[in-house]
Amino acid sequence: MANVFCGGPSIGGAAVGLAFSCFFPIARMLIAPFITEEGSLIRFRVFFSKFLSPRLWGLGCLSGGLNAGLAWNSLVLANLVGF
DSSP states (O other): OTTTTTTTTHHHHHHHHHHHHHHHHHHHHHHHGOTTTOOOOOHHHHHHHHOOOOOOOOGGGTTTTTTOHHHHHHHHHHHHHOO
């Protein structure tokens, strides 16, 4: 029974490496809206002003502008891919 766990540390190392390479970027992405350009944490008021920005939700394309917000572009692209 001693040879059952042969290679255990290498499997553990691979699992740690995989977890680090998957979860670290996702954690950074989820924390990014709460950090300012200077690197300090922001308040919820500032977070909501960033979240409700016209850069995300703008509909400039409907009024003669050149672009729509990122959320609308993503929604259209997701629907085109889905169909």
